[in-house]
Amino acid sequence: MIELIQHLVNGLSLGAIYALIALGYTMVFGVLQLINFAHGDVYMLGAFIGLYVSRHFALGDHPSLGNLIGVLVCAMIGCAIVGFLIERMAYRPLRKSSRINVLITAVGVSLFLEFSGQLLFGSDPKFFPQIYKPEGDWTLGALVINPLQVMVLGISLTLMALLQFVIFKTRLGRAMRAVSFNHDLASLMGIPTDRVISYTFMLGSALAGAAGVLVGLTYPKIEPLMGVMPGLKAFVAAVLGGVGNVVGAVVGAITLGLAEEFLVGYWSPNYRDALAFAILILILLFKPTGLFGAKRTEKV
């Protein structure tokens, strides 16, 4: 029983991180029908921005919650800029080309970020400084909960709530929903679709940046290829929940995080990375719209 709860906590905090990344996928897919392969690498950049900011200000010397929030904000702003640039330079010129071409470009951008990351940061893992160190573990009988994990969960949920607010309560959110509903119609209604798409990229990338910092905090080894697997898994999570659906992405991500944690805990860690793909294949076969996705009919 204790073990079960332990796995549950671990799975939730892993799932929350996947969720932050998955949200970016799902939002971009919503407005552009594009799978932004480079999204996982934006998350990697977030972690590295966090690393360099904390190093520069020597934040590891005096761990505090304020430090964490400061670093989070820096990483989010940095990633938003990166997201903006990616969209502007690589995807916007291809707005009118076929989807395969855009897909190839997205793969290209992703690999470019990964390998120029290796050039810039070096390919060996870096140690993320402990910018926030809560006192001791919380023990409840035999159950040990690391407050850091709770913090990660808390920050993720806060960011998700913020995103939900932006999407459903602001003019920008309404414009985003309009663009994802129908791109051409939205532009006829006077919505500056290109700008909305830019904002969507920036929002999604900012969330990925936050996820990068949170991961750096909980699993403090970061390296330029760290974004590949979480990126793909977050994509699986987005598909699981129904691509384009914000709530679905969160549910899918948490499901995936839990499934992975239980697989590792009760069976074998060897197939950890294969699980996500198996889930993806199954969901695409049996319910391609995902758990919460709307059905789209194809017209000639």
Added chain:
Amino acid sequence: MTQKNEPLKNLSTHREPRSGLRTLWVWLASLALVWALDFWVTDQLDAYFFTILMYAGINITLAVSLNLVNGFTGQFSMGHAGFMSVGGYVAAYLSTRYQAETPLAFVTALVSGGLAAAGAGYIVGLPSLRLKGDYLAIVTLGFGEIIRVVLLNIDAVGGARGMTNIPPLTTFGWVYSVVVVTVFSAWRLVNSSHGRALLSVREDEIAAEAMGVNITRAKLRAFVIAAFFAGIAGGLFGHYLRYLNPATFDFNRSFEIIIMVVLGGMGSITGSVVAALFLSGIREALRPLQEITKIDFRMVIYSLMLIILMLTRPNGLFGTRELSEFLPAWLRDRLDPKASRKST
């Protein structure tokens, strides 16, 4: 799908190559040439260039076979390295297990590897080819990863340690015979009615279906054939390097093959051959730079190349054209400019 607004080059203006097997002698002659060159190349050529040449041949096989799926059928597969690894491992397992080093045994091992890869292609393709575009790309990527993870956990083939002591059976003759056979098969396939079915799937699935093409079966056929040749390439690779490791067949390997196809032009066999040769060469040309800086520039350059290619020349070097389409016209132009101007 790839060139929606362009005239369907391969469909309309494409001439049927002289019917039947009348071009067969060209291919048989190239096979003979390969074996004639075999002795010379193996003896005379510098070991370094020999290695490059061998990898170039393997890459041509991989690129041409992937082009059948990504180029001609318009389905974006990202797991080609997975099939390559299946073929490589099966072939290597057979020849180490039975210690057979005769040419016949080698061919058997290679073909078994190819068939195993084709089987894997069938299993992978059957469910995933119902998906389109981006989803297919990710699912094939996922399958490639699953194959790799499974290989990592099979102890009979060495698991993460890799498989060693594979007999060195791959020679120049074998590699380039496979190249000739692959190019010939791809060429004949694309110009057959099955091939036109593939092209129609690429151009418009719904229209193709309305014309009576069983699109899932057409895609599956392309996929299985591509996997077969990838498997054979894997077998050649394993018997040349004499060592196989699942880490060799990761996503980056698939990506290298993809960029060959894209650079050459999705839908051009000539393009794939040229791009595979070019990229295999450039990889070595960059090596000194890499040794000075201790950094692997290759992937950075590949990925930048891919982005710039998509932005400026999305059809690649050759688009959907083949050597046989523009070489005769070009030659005529050179030899007798007046005549060609009159005729056009």
